[in-house]
Amino acid sequence: xxxxxSTCLAGLVLASMGVAMxxxxxxxxxxxxxxxxxxxxxxxxxxxxxxxxxxxxxxxDPKTQMPPADAETEARLVMxxxxxxxxxxxxxxxxxxxxxxxxxxxxxxxxxxxxYRGYFSGGFPARAFIGSGPLLRGAxxxxxxxxxRTKAPAAGPAPAR
Amino acid sequence: xxxxxSTCLAGLVLASMGVAMxxxxxxxxxxxxxxxxxxxxxxxxxxxxxxxxxxxxxxxDPKTQMPPADAETEARLVMxxxxxxxxxxxxxxxxxxxxxxxxxxxxxxxxxxxxYRGYFSGGFPARAFIGSGPLLRGAxxxxxxxxxRTKAPAAGPAPAR
Amino acid sequence: xxxxxSTCLAGLVLASMGVAMxxxxxxxxxxxxxxxxxxxxxxxxxxxxxxxxxxxxxxxDPKTQMPPADAETEARLVMxxxxxxxxxxxxxxxxxxxxxxxxxxxxxxxxxxxxYRGYFSGGFPARAFIGSGPLLRGAxxxxxxxxxRTKAPAAGPAPAR
Numbered sequence: 001x002x003x004x005x006s007t008c009l010a011g012l013v014l015a016s017m018g019v020a021m022x023x024x025x026x027x028x029x030x031x032x033x034x035x036x037x038x039x040x041x042x043x044x045x046x047x048x049x050x051x052x053x054x055x056x057x058x059x060x061d062p063k064t065q066m067p068p069a070d071a072e073t074e075a076r077l078v079m080x081x082x083x084x085x086x087x088x089x090x091x092x093x094x095x096x097x098x099x100x101x102x103x104x105x106x107x108x109x110x111x112x113x114x115x116y117r118g119y120f121s122g123g124f125p126a127r128a129f130i131g132s133g134p135l136l137r138g139a140x141x142x143x144x145x146x147x148x149r150t151k152a153p154a155a156g157p158a159p160a161r
Numbered sequence: 162x163x164x165x166x167s168t169c170l171a172g173l174v175l176a177s178m179g180v181a182m183x184x185x186x187x188x189x190x191x192x193x194x195x196x197x198x199x200x201x202x203x204x205x206x207x208x209x210x211x212x213x214x215x216x217x218x219x220x221x222d223p224k225t226q227m228p229p230a231d232a233e234t235e236a237r238l239v240m241x242x243x244x245x246x247x248x249x250x251x252x253x254x255x256x257x258x259x260x261x262x263x264x265x266x267x268x269x270x271x272x273x274x275x276x277y278r279g280y281f282s283g284g285f286p287a288r289a290f291i292g293s294g295p296l297l298r299g300a301x302x303x304x305x306x307x308x309x310r311t312k313a314p315a316a317g318p319a320p321a322r
Numbered sequence: 323x324x325x326x327x328s329t330c331l332a333g334l335v336l337a338s339m340g341v342a343m344x345x346x347x348x349x350x351x352x353x354x355x356x357x358x359x360x361x362x363x364x365x366x367x368x369x370x371x372x373x374x375x376x377x378x379x380x381x382x383d384p385k386t387q388m389p390p391a392d393a394e395t396e397a398r399l400v401m402x403x404x405x406x407x408x409x410x411x412x413x414x415x416x417x418x419x420x421x422x423x424x425x426x427x428x429x430x431x432x433x434x435x436x437x438y439r440g441y442f443s444g445g446f447p448a449r450a451f452i453g454s455g456p457l458l459r460g461a462x463x464x465x466x467x468x469x470x471r472t473k474a475p476a477a478g479p480a481p482a483r
Contacts (some may be wrong), residue, residue: 005364025310027258029284041274042288046258048212048309051370053259070165097349097368098375100466102291104455113363123351127364128378128466130424131220131455133265135290144261144289148370150349188419188472190445202435203449207419209470210371214420219431256445263452294426294453305422305450 025049030088045085050149052089056102057081058139065140071108076117078143083119086147094122095147102132102142112141185210191249206246211310213250217263218242219300228300232269236276239304244280247308255283256308263293263303273302347371352410367407371469374411378424379403381462389461393430398439400465405441408469416444417469424454424464434463 030045045054057064059077061068068074083093101112125145135142206215220238222229229235244254262273270290286306290293296303352367367376381399383390390396405415423434431451447467457464 004278024308025311031284033358040285041283042260043276043289046284046287048258048311053287053307055259055287055381056261056291097370097456098377098468099364100378102289104292106456109432109458117363123353123368124362124364126366126375128366128424128464129458130378130464131457133294133424134267135292136267136270136290140354142289142291144287146259146375148349148373150347150370152208186470186472187469189426192445201446202439203421204444205448207445207448209419209472212470214448214468216448217422217452218422263450265453295428295429296453297428297451303450303452305448307420 010067028089030085042083043080045089047089052086052091052095052147052149054082054085054096054145056144057085058135058137058142059137060145066137070079071111071140072115074140075108075112078141079115079119081144082145089147091147091149093119095149096125096145097148099127099143099145100123101127101129102135103129103140104132104134105140106131108140164284177211189250191246195228206250208250213247213252213256213308214308215243215246215257215306215308217303218246218307219296219303221298221300227298232272232301233276236269236273236299239302240276240280243304243306244267250308252308254280256310257281257286257306258309260286260288260304260306262288264290264295264301265293265295266301267292269301350411352407366403367411372467374408374413374417374471376404376418376467377409378466378468379407380459382455382459382461382465384459388459393433393462394437396418396440396462397430397434400463401437401441404465404467411469413469413471415441416469417471417483418442418447419470421447421449421467423449423451424457425451428453428456428460429474430462 003097013064026047026049029043030047031043038056042055042110044057045052048118057067057078059074059079059081061077068077082096086093086096109142112129132142187208187210189208190204191208192201192204203282205218206213208214218239220229220235220240220242221227222238231239243257247254247257264270264273273290293303348369348371350369351365352369353362353365364377366379367374369375379400381390381396381397381401381403382388390399404418408415408418425431425434434451454464
């Protein structure tokens with residue numbers, strides 16, 4: 001499900017008149033449909049203008065909906081889920097500026113990092129790795145974040161003179 | 162207590178000249194006075210431009226300042242507190258884009274969700290529901306979030322030509 | 323290491339033409355080099371435009387890289403680290419709008435607050451103080467946050483008429 005409340009058109013009109021906008025105020029919800037059709041009480045991500053708020057993601061086995069046997073496999077499933085949400089919203093992983101990892105067992109720190117590093121090609125997001133209590137479904141990791149689109153200004157290039 | 166550092170006027174002047182602003186940079190602190198008059202080391206919310214950062218809220222019984230006996234009552238008190246902060250800042254609950262719930266006992270997940278769903282009429286915020294350690298005052302839930310105002314551009318309509 | 327992806331020049335050119343920008347989209351990574359030269363999988367902070375995302379900071383003794391014996395000393399080391407990151411990015415502590423503290427032992431709440439209060443001279447950030455599981459290196463506190471620059475509009479003052 002993708003819903004967009006767009007103010008882009010108004011923005012373009014105003015921009016073409018040389019009038020300032022207070023940022024892009026459009027909004028988009030990135031959400032999954034559950035297999036049984038029930039509506040979940042959260043979106044996987046919500047974009048507000050150029051900022052994407054990424055929900056807490058778990059790394060569950062798609063078939064069993066439970067954590068896989070192996071910690072690195074679970075870390076990869078978590079990060080693949082984050083990547084899917086980020087890309088559905090039209091962002092790239094390198095747009096992530098902040099990531100928080102919750103983990104009930106700190107002994108999984110190195111396994112998580114081995115996997116995590118591979119998802120970024122530029123600078124790393126600011127991150128917190130927090131020892132938590134038990135997570136939903138007995139997950140080893142829950143990961144959330146914020147991405148900000150770094151892009152050229154919305155207005156086009158200067159006309160040739 | 163509400164304090165506003167406003168740059169709106171300057172913005173209007175500049176906007177009327179056709180000069181771009183780098184967003185609304187005003188700031189506002191939403192804070193309670195404690196019954197005993199002591200100053201708390203946090204605000205309930207801080208607005209920076211169109212973004213409101215909502216502090217961790219507990220759902221304490223207003224008389225006892227302790228969690229109520231029932232989990233759904235506590236969830237309602239938490240969410241009422243969030244709503245009060247959001248609305249004091251001039252936002253609506255549907256402006257929330259991100260919510261994080263900390264909960265020492267995951268068995269309270271369904272009780273929380275039953276209450277939580279009723280506070281939103283549009284898409285749901287991105288959310289993380291994190292198993293935590295014990296919370297202050299023995300609370301079952303602590304909830305924080307971020308809201309972003311989705312509004313029409315600040316500049317007025319185009320003048321007739 | 324400081325890396326800047328700057329769109330400022332383009333912004334100035336566009337602003338001087340009276341064309342609106344959708345906010346400042348420059349980005350900067352604030353990161354430390356580890357003593358052994360290994361690259362850490364996180365930045366201490368990432369600035370996106372006027373918003374700085376501050377990573378989870380621990381308050382380790384610089385020599386032992388372990389928590390100091392005293393809780394207030396540890397709180398001071400954490401907050402000094404936050405301050406260093408905030409200032410490296412060109413922000414002030416009073417620009418912090420949101421702070422989250424993770425703490426495995428809630429009995430440290432008062433010790434943390436005694437130290438914390440001294441780092442702010444204006445309104446306090448929205449804050450959550452979360453009882454967590456054990457933290458990396460056995461730390462008593464891990465602190466993260468978001469700062470937003472409150473500043474005059476980027477464009478210069480109106481020319482005299």
